[in-house]
Amino acid sequence: MTTTTLDKPIKAPTFRDVSTSRRLRNHLATGLVWLCFAIALIPLAWVLIMVVSKGFESVISIDWWQKSQKGILPDQSGGGVYHAIYGTIVQSAIAAVIAVPIGIMAAVYLVEYGRGWLAKTTTFMVDILAGVPSIVAALFIFALWIATFGAPQSAFAVALAMVLLMLPVVVRSTEEMLKLVPDELREAAYALGVPKWKTIARIVIPTALPGMISGILLALARVMGETAPVLVLVGYSKSINSNVFDGNMASLPLMIYQELANPEPEGRARVWGAALTLILLIALLYAAAAVVNKLLTRNR
Structure with missing residues (x-):
């Protein structure tokens, strides 16, 4: 053969x-x-x-994490960055509380409901807001919140400026995660008679939640290092101020800027120490985003 x-x-x-x-x-x-x-x-x-x-x-140094700069003269060594860490976390947390729900709802509207001129206008405004420099956002809040409404310079004013910087990042990241949810899941829920709003709340958002949380944490890490809002909207304080609506409040970027004017070697040491602290804080947020994303993906 x-x-x-x-x-x-x-x-x-x-x-x-x-x-x-x-x-x-x-x-x-x-x-x-x-x-x-x-x-x-x-x-x-x-x-x-x-x-x-x-x-x-x-x-x-242990004191660096446990003490503030209260009572420390410019030419003295010692003190810590506790007050600046507190201010950075408080301002960023307030901004996240405001920006995250608004950003998620805007993204849900654009993906699930958005049609016609309103959706196009919203998308266009989000794109414009994503390109706005931080100094412009700070000046806008200063003109509106402080000059027009008469509110004092405060940590809350800084948080409002951070909201403008966080919103486009939260909207875009959430929007992309919602688009990755398979349409078959939505259609299966609709076939069982589940209302659209319940499908979004019970199926779509939980499915996209790992990526949404990662995007939110990355947006938060981005605004924590912004300098323009703290320079325009609040003054520097060497101690902790628990009142977010009035008075000066330190933050890591503001402490770096403040100590740059100190010609003493101690001032330079505090500048580099605050810069490294800010990098470690942001790196911790990035690591948290990766861990949360991995855990939620594994548990689905």
């Missing part, structure tokens, strides 16, 4: 079968990608190494 060529198994092409020119182009493209990756890492590594080397001595 003779065997035809059709009975022979077809051999899959290997990398050696590719022409020499194509292999060279592949190696060249791979090398360029790795080169660009290394170039992008150089400034990041440079910044991290400089901040860690100059601020590590301050950060390892």
Whole structure:
């Protein structure tokens, strides 16, 4: 019995079968990608190494985390950053409490209900708000909240400016997560007679929740390092102020700016220490976003 060529198994092409020119182009493209990756890492590594080397001595001190700068003169060493950490967390938390529900509801409207001119206008305004510089948001809140309404400079005014910066990030990240939910889940719920609002609340949002939480935490980490709102809307305080509606309140970016005017070596040490503290705080939020996303994805 003779065997035809059709009975022979077809051999899959290997990398050696590719022409020499194509292999060279592949190696060249791979090398360029790795080169660009290394170039992008150089400034990041440079910044991290400089901040860690100059601020590590301050950060390892127990007093740095437990005390404020109350009673510490510009040329004195000691004190800590507790008051600035408190102010940063409080201002960011207030902004999150306001921005997150509004951003989620806006994203749900755009994905589930948005049609016609209102949805297009909302999308356009979100895009515009995403490109607004932080100083413009701070000046807007100053003109509206302080100059028009007569409210004092306070941590709450800073939080309002942070809301404007957080909203587009929360809306866009939530919108993308909701779009990833399969339409089959919605259609199955509708086929069982479940109302649309209950389908969104019980099926769509829980399915998209891991990505939504990650986007919210990343938006929060972004606004924690903003300097313009704290420079325009609140003054610096060396101690903790528990009143968010009146009085000065420190934050890490504001402490860095304040200590830059101190020519003493102690001031420079506090600048680098506060900068490293801010980096650690933001890195902690990024790590929390990754952990929450992983846990919620695993438990689904």
